[in-house]
Amino acid sequence: MIPFDEDRARLLLAHACESAGLPAPGDARLLALGENAVFDLGDPAVVAKVGRGPELYDRAHRELTVAHWLAGQDVPVVRPYEAVVPEPQSADGHPVTFWHRLAPAVRPARPADLAPLLRALHRLPLPPFPLGRRDLLAPVERWLASAEGHVDPADVAFLRHRRDAFEAALPDLVPRLHPGVIHGDALPRNVHVGPDGPVLLDLENVSRDLREHDLVVLALSHDRYGVPGEEYRAFTEAYGWDVRDWPGFAVLRGARETASASWVAQQAAGNPAALAEFGRRVASLREGATEVRWYPF
CATH class of the missing domain: 3.30.200.20 (Phosphorylase Kinase; domain 1)
Incomplete structure (x- = not known):
C-alpha cells in the first residue's frame, strides 16, 4: 500500500x-x-x-x-x-x-461560537436528498487494518471488542432531542470566526441522526482534550442543554472514544507521536480512566 x-x-x-x-x-x-x-x-x-x-x-x-x-x-x-x-x-x-478560502480569522474559535451554528443546523428540516446515519464506528475496521504491523494486535482486538459492544448498544438509545440533521464532528476547530462571524467547516460527516451526537463531541473534548470548564459551560448555556444530563451520554461517549482511538492508528506507521498517542488512548480505555488527557492530531 x-x-x-x-x-x-x-x-x-x-x-x-x-x-x-x-x-x-x-x-x-x-x-x-x-x-x-x-x-x-x-x-x-x-x-x-x-x-x-x-x-x-x-x-x-x-x-x-x-x-x-x-x-x-x-x-x-x-x-x-x-x-x-x-x-x-x-x-x-x-x-x-x-x-x-475564507477571509483571515479575527480570532480563534471558542466553544460558544459553535453553539448558535448547531442550533441553526438542528432547526433545519431534512434536505431534498438522502442523508445517511452518523455511523461513528463504521470506519474503525479500516483504520485498524491500516495499522497492521505497526500497533499491538492486543490493542486492535480490544478496540474491535469495544466497537462491537457499542454497536449493539446504540440502537437502544432514547433521544431527548428530536433526531434530524447533524454536523457529525462539532468541534471549535471546525468553526472559522471571520469578519462576518462564525462559519461552519468540514461538512463531510453531516448526517441524519441523534442531535445528541453533536453535543457529546464537545463534552468529550472537555474531558479528554483540555477544553476548560468555563468554556464548556458557555457552550451549554448558549445551546440551552448539557448532554451529560442525558442517560444515553455514556454510550455515545464510549462509541466516540472508541472511534477516536482507532482513528489515530492509521497514522502510526512512521509517526512515533501517533503511535505513542494511540497507546495512551487505548491504555486509558482499558483502565477506565475517563479523564486521562488525549492530544489531537
Missing part, C-alpha cells in the same frame, strides 16, 4: 489541479493531514481537500452537495469553489475537492 503522506498528497493535488484547469500548486501550503490532506493553494484563493483513499469519494461528493444546500438555508458554511465541476476530482482514485 502506498503511504498517504504529504509528498503523496501533493502529487495527487497536482493531478487534480491539472484536471480542474487550476494552476500547478507548487507553493501550496499544507494546513492539515488526517482523513484529508488540506492545502491552501495561495493564488487562486482556494483550499483543496485531498482524500486519504478512494473509499472517501462518496463522502466528498456528499459534502459538496450538503454545502450547497446549507448555504441555501442561510447557515454560514464554507462554500465550494464554483469554477470547477461540482463534484470531486479523482486523482488516482482519491477524491479532491476545492473550496473558497
